[in-house]
Amino acid sequence: MAQQGPSHALKTSLPETYAAVNAQQPPPSYLYPTQEEQDRYLEGRPGATQKHLEVALQHAQQIQTQKDAEDVILNRILELIELPSSPTADPAAPSQEDTVKLKYSLAPFRPSDYDNLILERNYEDLCGYALCPRKHRKQDTGPRGGFQFKYGPKGSGPGGRGRSVDIVSQDRIEKWCSDVCAERALWIRVQLSEKPVWERRAGDTRGTTILLLEEARAKRLKAPAATSSVSSIVNDLQSMGLGNRDRSGELALERGDTSLIRPDGRVDVNIRENQRGSQQVAGAPQMRPEDANGGSIEGYVPSERRGPDQDGDIDLLDQI
Amino acid sequence: MDGDSAHSMEAEREMTRLWRTFRTVYELLADRGYEVSDNELLLPLEDFRAKYADPLGYPDRTKMKIQARPTDTMKMKYTALPSKANPNPQPDCGTIYVDFCPDSSGVGTKQVRAFNHLVDENNFHTGIFITQTPISPSAVRLLSGVPGRICEHFQEQDLLVNITRHELVPKHVLLSPEEKAKLLERYRLKESQLPRIQISDPVARYLGLRRGQVVKIIRKSETAGRYASYRWVI
Numbered sequence: 001m002a003q004q005g006p007s008h009a010l011k012t013s014l015p016e017t018y019a020a021v022n023a024q025q026p027p028p029s030y031l032y033p034t035q036e037e038q039d040r041y042l043e044g045r046p047g048a049t050q051k052h053l054e055v056a057l058q059h060a061q062q063i064q065t066q067k068d069a070e071d072v073i074l075n076r077i078l079e080l081i082e083l084p085s086s087p088t089a090d091p092a093a094p095s096q097e098d099t100v101k102l103k104y105s106l107a108p109f110r111p112s113d114y115d116n117l118i119l120e121r122n123y124e125d126l127c128g129y130a131l132c133p134r135k136h137r138k139q140d141t142g143p144r145g146g147f148q149f150k151y152g153p154k155g156s157g158p159g160g161r162g163r164s165v166d167i168v169s170q171d172r173i174e175k176w177c178s179d180v181c182a183e184r185a186l187w188i189r190v191q192l193s194e195k196p197v198w199e200r201r202a203g204d205t206r207g208t209t210i211l212l213l214e215e216a217r218a219k220r221l222k223a224p225a226a227t228s229s230v231s232s233i234v235n236d237l238q239s240m241g242l243g244n245r246d247r248s249g250e251l252a253l254e255r256g257d258t259s260l261i262r263p264d265g266r267v268d269v270n271i272r273e274n275q276r277g278s279q280q281v282a283g284a285p286q287m288r289p290e291d292a293n294g295g296s297i298e299g300y301v302p303s304e305r306r307g308p309d310q311d312g313d314i315d316l317l318d319q320i
Numbered sequence: 321m322d323g324d325s326a327h328s329m330e331a332e333r334e335m336t337r338l339w340r341t342f343r344t345v346y347e348l349l350a351d352r353g354y355e356v357s358d359n360e361l362l363l364p365l366e367d368f369r370a371k372y373a374d375p376l377g378y379p380d381r382t383k384m385k386i387q388a389r390p391t392d393t394m395k396m397k398y399t400a401l402p403s404k405a406n407p408n409p410q411p412d413c414g415t416i417y418v419d420f421c422p423d424s425s426g427v428g429t430k431q432v433r434a435f436n437h438l439v440d441e442n443n444f445h446t447g448i449f450i451t452q453t454p455i456s457p458s459a460v461r462l463l464s465g466v467p468g469r470i471c472e473h474f475q476e477q478d479l480l481v482n483i484t485r486h487e488l489v490p491k492h493v494l495l496s497p498e499e500k501a502k503l504l505e506r507y508r509l510k511e512s513q514l515p516r517i518q519i520s521d522p523v524a525r526y527l528g529l530r531r532g533q534v535v536k537i538i539r540k541s542e543t544a545g546r547y548a549s550y551r552w553v554i
Contacts, residue, residue, distance in 0.1 A: 070461070074458055074461050074465070077429070077458050078429060078458075116456065116458045117458075119456050119458075120429055120456055122426070124430060
């Protein structure tokens with residue numbers, strides 16, 4: 001672990017790349033004990049089998065992966081505090097280098113980690129947005145801080161009249177140098193994945209492809225109304241092939257729907273009425289000879305009643 | 321003149337608070353088993369002020385650094401039982417270093433990194449970092465991530481009073497590995513069958529307990545006089 005660089009540490013903490021790295025080189029020593037060590041461990045423990053050990057090792061490995069990932073995130077936070085690389089950088093037009101570094105570093109982050117980064121940057125007297133070199137706002141409003149009114153632009157009020165008013169807590173304002181930077185930083189935050197890195201799947205692109213606000217805006221301007229026209233929506237829907245029967249079967253299989261799907265999309269329903277036997281009328285119970293003594297109790301005949309039977313004398317008298 | 325007296329009142333208040341914290345730190349060190357003299361334990365406020373006040377009357381936290389060495393009994397308690405793999409175990413404790421952070425707000429990774437560096441450079445076994453405000457989550461992570469060293473964090477207000485001196489807090493005594501082995505043998509237990517105490521428990525934090533140790537908790541009992549129970553630190 002020590003001789004490997006930070007980029008390698010990331011690889012071992014991401015499941016998808018972990019497999020690829022593992023294929024190329026033997027796993028690091030802390031990840032797996034050799035067969036010899038395993039045997040030696042099992043020798044002293046008669047109750048444990050190889051299988052137990054494997055399960056335990058697997059869990060240990062998972063925990064180690066988590067720890068590695070958390071270390072990586074911590075290191076990334078420490079690196080991102082140092083951004084931007086030049087004190088005169090413009091957050092609206094960041095340098096290519098910094099942008100790449102930011103996007104690369106944010107890949108394993110969750111929104112909560114990002115919040116930690118903002119907090120750390122504020123402690124360093126910097127704007128919460130990682131590509132902004134300015135200081136964060138500081139308003140001196142007494143020891144308690146509290147809340148502030150924030151007015152929107154003219155005409156932003158209800159019904160297009162007046163100004164909208166927001167009541168914002170002090171620390172939310174003080175995180176940034178300006179509202180623009182706040183927007184930029186929060187735009188990145190919503191793109192991060194809630195899932196911790198060690199649980200992400202290989203195909204999960206959320207969180208790995210991050211766009212800066214400026215890039216996203218440029219993109220939207222470049223491709224205006226591409227998605228808005230009705231015909232394009234129709235085209236998109238058609239290309240999805242929803243009506244295609246084979247594909248819907250595939251989809252059903254993927255969902256785990258194993259029941260037979262009829263072409264018209266319905267199941268065959270037969271209604272069967274429950275027939276009542278109303279012809280027979282239950283009669284009143286009739287006295288039978290064995291009921292004279294009360295009969296058996298769930299198959300058990302009390303001994304005092306059974307006793308005379310065994311003699312064979314008295315029951316004749318009874319019956320006469 | 322009026323503003324001036326308010327100023328000195330404020331300074332006086334902070335001085336007194338910090339003095340109480342400072343004394344609790346010494347009590348903590350003594351309770352853990354470090355070498356602490358009686359002078360240090362019973363340091364009067366006047367002496368503290370004379371020693372640590374800056375010209376304005378405010379406490380100067382940069383001067384307040386404490387080092388202490390473990391006593392022999394503590395070393396004994398922290399020495400593991402000899403085993404086949406390790407026939408001659410060394411005590412797992414050493415010099416402790418206590419640092420008061422002078423920054424009044426926003427203690428983050430920067431200060432913690434400096435502290436970690438200091439602990440590492442001077443080869444202290446344990447470090448205690450005391451701040452005025454809570455530290456950031458990444459700073460907590462950074463503090464606990466020093467390999468081979470133990471770094472703890474307290475807030476000044478946590479140590480304003482010594483919680484173990486409260487009448488409702490029973491006496492906690494750390495068992496040595498030998499005593500622990502005897503206990504387990506006497507009651508025919510595995511350690512996992514003992515009741516537990518969290519490592520984040522205030523008393524466990526105060527005593528600097530580590531995972532796997534066992535504490536004996538002695539309570540007063542109306543019927544039995546004294547009642548001892550044992551807890552496994554997790």
